[in-house]
Amino acid sequence: MTPLLDIQDLSIGFGTQGPVVDGVSFQVMPGQTCALVGESGSGKTLTCRSVLRILPDTAQVRSGSIRFGPGDTGQDLLMLSARSMRAVRGDRISMIFQEPMRSLSPLHRLGDQVAEVLRLHRRMRPPAARQAVLETFERVGFADPMRAFRAYPFEMSGGMRQRAMIAMAMVAKPDLLIADEPTTALDVTTQAQVLGLIKDLQQETGMAVILVTHDLGVVANMAETVVVMNKGRVMEQGPAAAVLGAPAHGYTAKLFAAAPMIPQVAAPARAPTHSDLILDLRGVSKTYSVRAGGWKKPLQVTACRDVDLALPRGKTLAVVGESGSGKTTCARIALGAEMPDPGGTVHFCPGQGMEQIHVHDMTRAQRTAFQRQAQMVFQDPYSSLSPRMRVQEALTEPMEIHGIGTRAQRRDKAAEVLRWVGLSPDMLGRFPHAFSGGQRQRLSIARALTLDPVLLVCDEPTSALDVSVQDQILTLLEDIRDRAGLSYLFISHDLAVVARIADEVAVMRQGVVVEQAPPDTLFYNPRHPYTKALIAAQPEPDVTRPIDLGLVARGAGTPDTWPEPYRFEGSVAPDLMELDPGHLVRCHA
Amino acid sequence: MMFLRYAVYRFVTMLLTLVVVSVMVFVIINLPPGDYLSNQIAELRATGQAEGVAKAEFLRTEYALDRPLWEQYLIWAGFAPGPQGFSGLIQGNFGWSFEFDRPVGEIVGDALWLTVLVNLAAVLFVYVVALPLGVVAAARSETWVDYSAAFVGYLGLATPNFLLALILFYYGHKYFDLPIGGLMDPIYEGEPMSWPKVKSILIHMIVPTFVIGTSGAAAMMQRLRANMLDELSKPYVETARAKGLAPAKLLAKYPLRMAFNPFVADIGNLLPAMVSGSVLVSVVLGLQTIGPFLLAALKSQDQFLAGFVLMFVALLTLIGTMISDMLLVLLDPRIRYGARGQ
Amino acid sequence: MTWLPDGRYVDDAPYIDTTDLSAPERQEFDAPSWVLIWRRFKRHRLGLIAGLFLLICYLILPIAGFIAPYTPNERSAEYLYSPPQEINLWHEGRFVGPFVYPTTATADLVNYRWTYETDTTRPMPLEFFCEGGTYNLFGFIPSDTHLVCAPPGATIFLWGSDRLGRDVFSRILYGAQLSLTVGLIGITVSFVLGIFFGSIAGYFGGKTDWAINRVIEILRSLPELPLWLALSAAVPSNWGPVSVFFIISIILGILDWPGLARAVRSKFLSLREEEYVRAAEMMGARPARVIRRHLLPNFMSHLIASATLSIPAMILGETALSFLGLGLRAPAVSWGVMLNDAQNLASIEIYPWTAIPMLPIIIVVLAFNFLGDGLRASLDPYKS
Amino acid sequence: APAISETSFWAMEVLNGDLPSIERRIPMDPLIVDLPAKGRSYGTQGGTLRTMVSRSKDVRQMVVYGYARLVGYDHNYDLVPDILRAVDEVEGRKFTLHLRRGHRWSDGAPFTSADFEYWWRHVALNEELSPTGPPEFMRVDGTLADIRFPDPYRVVIEWPAPNPQFLQVLAQASPPFIYRPSHYLKQYHVEFADPDELAAHIRAARVRGWAALHNKVDNMYKFDNPALPTLQPWIKATPGDGSRQLFVRNPYYHRIDGRGVQLPYIDVVEMTVVGAGLIAAKANAGEADLQARGIDFRDISILKKGETDGGNYHTLLWANGAASQIAIYPNLNFADPVWRDVIRDVRFRRALSLGIDRRMINRALYFGLATEGGMTALPQSPLYDLTQLYSWAIYYPAKANALLDEMGLTARTPAGIRKLPDGRPMEFVVETAGERQEVENALAIITDTWRDIGIKLVMRPLDRDILRNRVYAGVTMAATWYGWDNGLPGPQTPPDYLAPTQQEFFAWPMWGQYYQTGGAAGQPPNMPEPQRLMELLNAWNHSATDAERRAIWHEMLEIHADQQYGIGILAEAPQPVVVNNALRNVPEQAKWAWDPGAHFGVHRIDEFYFQDPLQQVTQ
Ligand SMILES: Nc1ncnc2c1ncn2[C@@H]1O[C@H](COP(=O)(O)OP(=O)(O)OP(=O)(O)O)[C@@H](O)[C@H]1O
Ligand SMILES: Nc1ncnc2c1ncn2[C@@H]1O[C@H](COP(=O)(O)OP(=O)(O)OP(=O)(O)O)[C@@H](O)[C@H]1O
């Protein structure tokens, strides 16, 4: 069988520096999935982009060829005329970008952006295209495809935007799908659903896939071949079973060793004590009204409802849950970036025994102090970094705002935090766009750390990191927590990470917390059907134990299909019940 | 719903602003010392026309311009009854022009639509020329396309309008037999619309459109180019490119829309700015637009005529700003007019 | 490289498992941002040339009187509407150095023009560092030394002379002193006001926005025409033309800001919703800082382009105003004044050199444009 | 009398019976023009004359150009009866106007003394139509004329004392129409009209009352009402004030040529409103058959070029008839007391005049074609006096300096500018109506020469109306304007513009106001020479003989030449006149003057004709 895509000796560099992609070669067979794994910043994204010839203006392809096409019809994409290339893009090859938040046009409705592909390459009329898009939206897990169709990107949660991006890439059923970390912002059940969809499509149309991912579990479940990259070079490449089973290269081995796993727990943890709370959310709800378009009445979207979260000082409270369940919203409310609906309160206590501050009703001085003590790592690092500020400016800005240190001190601190997160200080002069996704995520973490905060809200801080760097970052966070008593509100989809770092976990679904307990308790005895589904859906990096994508994707279904005690309909959810000490579950008594 | 509410709210605001503006307009036209009739009498005396003096004196008694200013305002605006009862702007009576000796409405009738026509043509010209050129200049920035667009644009911008008009008229007439001045062949004036008349208007509009339009076009082109360049490297443009969109369509649909924000903000001012900006051009080019009337009225302090024209321009401005505010919301869904953090 | 039997490929370059943190080049990131911008600007060839050109122009301004062979209002009564003269080096194959041929004017009373005859038999070498009309070097040192002068009995009208026999070239040099300076004040005023009010309206929104917008609306609804007319009557008569123009350009600036303010406002209304603005606010950045560091840089391109575009408007603003009896007038010289004199058919068709002032305007404006574009490009993070 | 031939233009109407035949249209005793006697040729009827104006209200130029007056100036600037058959004058105080029998308005209604009566009784003496009473020239020493209408063809106007200006006023470019088409206007007059119909008219015209309506339709001079019958050679045929106005020949016009052809020769005048700046360009493009308005001397070169480029026209240079093309008026009523005293010192004004290099200005602006000298009567005037022309009007800086030194203005600033008695530098601000570039250029030259006498000229261009208001308010130090409009006075010409009776003479706005308002505003003249001028004017007003008047005139001109109230710079500046090559009877050399002259009027535009009118029509 001839490969559908054959990359030979591809080298890409910037400016006068050495190549960042260095002699990369690999093939993708029709109908197969090739997983691209490797260190953050190793050139995966650039390799993928070079296939579509949408590298940054400043990048130079220094050598190599990219042949695409079945059998003898292959052409070198790098040589193709711009016009022929356009026919390939979106039609025969499409790409899911790593950072879906930035990659969608902020001014156009999602439906329009997705349907455009169909209108362009399939010559579909608007109603037909709309139908097809709505179907795809449904398949990527939108509960309300119509709302997604109408929505603007900024009205959507991170995962929702990612799913829109996925839908955009898949709706035209391309020959080759390049998926650059397509599921980083998705919870595991949705992830399973998306992966299932990819699989289905592969079966239907013989689509080949390049799957860039950090999740070895996903690799194990999806890929026929694996390419491992590090520092721009291919370290190892081969059939998935062989590479995963017995890594031959030192880097591969190290990488696989670093993969975290959901622990097998023997006994539940003790109930946590909620004595010295640094952050206390009570009865927080948030309703957005969205423009419905035309003259229609605006739509009310409840992002979260009646959320109570308490974060003890020096502890980590993890929030996991469905994509779009209001995690980010809660985090933003917790830091005062968003006003909760009336009735909800957020209290912050800067130090033991100190006066509690009402986060949404602060004096100027209190606010300044609060903003120095509480920092946030944004889910979307790209958008949260000013595109016209060099990294150095971005990193020193918080200190400048709060008047900390001299210029030189601030610069040194910036270089230091950068080193903490595993980046080199010579990147200080770069602009945010000149980084890889994972590097940007680390920048965002670094910036949050420059002020030595006491509370850190991390919204999926490690989703774009490969397991070894992730391990490094987690270790860093743990270190600081232990050293400086930092408290974390930690949002994540990766249960393994949560299991490692959290002292308590809250599971959210549809804007409400459905179960809350220390991780050990949770993994030992998950009570809520949704929690159970989540744990079941976590893929494992073992080719021999694939999860049934179809099955787990169904997850726990909608609340009205849940077993009796948990079932609810509409917005009238049952209350949280403390089943065991410290183990809260939303169920009818 | 939200939008509708905003529109209604914005409309009411506009009406209130209009009232304020009308007060200011009235004050401004009454600011210079002297008034039309005294000037008129002086002019008549200067040219020895004893005959007219009597008539001017007659007008003074007839139009009772002797009341206090505030009362004159109320009467003019139609808030208070004048000698003939309520009969002011809001009742649709625009007043009397001393200079032209006819009701204001009658005088400006034709001029109004010609003004709007000429300026719409200029606006159209600006958009038709500047929009694509600006986009192309950005897409091909720092190539000869870009440079020559800049050169031509600035050439138009850096030539005084009247000189440009003169050059165009002179050589246009010499080599292309274009007409000099005017907005249509005078023989079609007052005639009903007909194909030759339309043709005549079109031919006559070439130079004025060009002259009024060039500066606007250059300005728009360069600003658009700058804004486009900012947008072109944004990731969403890459996404669009990855979809396989053709360059023209891609540029028009994505970055252009983003880059358009500052222009939408100014859309409201497009027409009024051209109306007031083209006053002098119209005067020297002899266009039968409202501009020359305004200048003549202001110079001779023909207060009702000046007041009406100024109010007309003000109304255009206000409506324009209102439209631009509403368009802005439609253009960029993220925009809310609420205060920070609400 | 190795192909393993199970179809695997393994890289066999030595692998070291430490992230190498190469020693950072300190200067690179220690440099203040303007140095970085300057470094990038230097690479923008056209921008650099334009910048240098403008720099030279501005440096010449204070010594314009020295370079100009004549003073601005010096009339050569015998040489009305003289066409541009050539400066030659060789006469009949012999090198003479820079010289001119003398010309004589006759009134052609058939066509009513001045016709010039050049006497090509008598080369008259130019004089250097010679005495001529007095002028003020740097604006205050009286001097009468000129770089070049015409020899007695000849003239040196590089770009011809005008209706009163004044040297167009010299007048352009002197005109630059006004045209390149006074107008910029108006631009500055309008930009400062426009950016200030536009930013606060756009950033704060709500009531602030409402109030500023009403002011803008009202300001824009009142056309400038009546104002100019009132002004031209009100300005005290003993004010010099330059001070009148100075005031006018400031007023122009004051009237001009609403346009910019609205553009800034609308862009900021959109930009303030960006995540990085939110992030900066959450870090505690004050509005002034958010506007300065996060919002304005993202609108810089537009501002630079707008500033460039205002320049011709300001240089030429006076030509329009002079229709109303405002604007600059003799004895002040500016490019606008000169063009004003050229606004008739004869200048286009018969004495085209009187319209030469268009050239410096276009060149200067283009130079500003390229300078601005260079600046924009060097602020553009996406270009390296 | 010659046999009269029908005009082809109206032949169709005559044939259809819509118009009586030519014999019944012209007066029984028409004005027969003896063209050969004037050196002109007989022409043929027909053709369209294209001309341009810059404002739509300039349609009134047709009344000026047409120049059908009760009495009018002929080409020698002598007053001759025109509409009137004859005028009898008794002691300068009793005038009998004889109308032509069978003279008709342009709508065919007879023109009789009833039309004079209507004007006098129902317009001039109607308090609503003329709130300030009959016009000033109908009074002598405050006494109104006694007017009688003995028969349809005679009007007798009589005052107790002589009214020497009466006939001159009637011959003005913009004349007072002391007759009105009564048959037409009566329908708008409350004393005659049917009240219901009148009310309907008022409503339709959207005016406030019958008087306003009457005023609106009764515009003999504005010429904007096509329905208003006229006696002018052409009648307005286009309603409204569009930019193209057509005027067709008046079928009842009272002049015929020696061969019995009714004048005007030209059938149609097409007047186009064009931007002022474009008139020269359009003329250059051959779009005018007769054009002087809107063309400056500086356009001559481009016009000449147009000729050689095959524009079917030639350009004549006429001489401007104003007493001065450019004159500077130091304001004797200037508000600043120090300056005022300086300006009132005759030596100062003489010094200013002596400090002007008129030759240089003439050369730079007019190729030396204008006449240099002060403001006085032009050579064609019977009152011309060469010594007056050159009085204080030659370039003599040394003398000027001596005069100023003599005044005690010897202190100077470091820049060499003299100081006022109170120490301020002498910055002499001259305000101009910034419409004419030649004025600016002239002032630029004067600036240089005045600097040599230690006076700094500051030029200030303003809008015409603003300038006027400033002058009237006394805040202008000096202004430039044309010289006296009438540079060709005769002894009978009323010399009121030489005396301080008009604020429009920028040297004494306040005195003029005082006179014009009867003392309500302004100040009485308080210098001996102006007072003397007033006396002289008074004497003229009561003079009975030409000799007397001539003497008065001479003395008044002498005072002006000596006192330099208006500092004239140049006169008889060439005025380009664009003439279609096929147009005949246009004088090569002539005066271009407003009053007397009515621009083309005195040259009798109705005698101009096209060589080949048919070709002209099709063109
Ligand atoms: N525009 C740019 N200018 C300079 N360097 C760049 C630019 N874009 C990317 N790089 C560098 O190229 C390298 C490869 O980037 P790439 O985005 O391909 O990484 P990646 O493998 O996708 O990493 P991640 O998993 O973090 O997304 C990184 O070290 C990055 O810093
Ligand atoms: N500005 C907004 N306007 C309207 N709706 C919004 C807005 N922001 C969020 N939402 C809606 O609120 C809900 C919760 O969003 P949120 O971002 O909190 O989800 P999340 O739990 O963070 O999801 P993810 O894991 O996908 O990031 C979503 O349905 C989203 O569409």
Ligand SMILES: [Mg+2]
């Ligand atoms: Mg990547």
Ligand SMILES: [Mg+2]
């Ligand atoms: Mg989120």
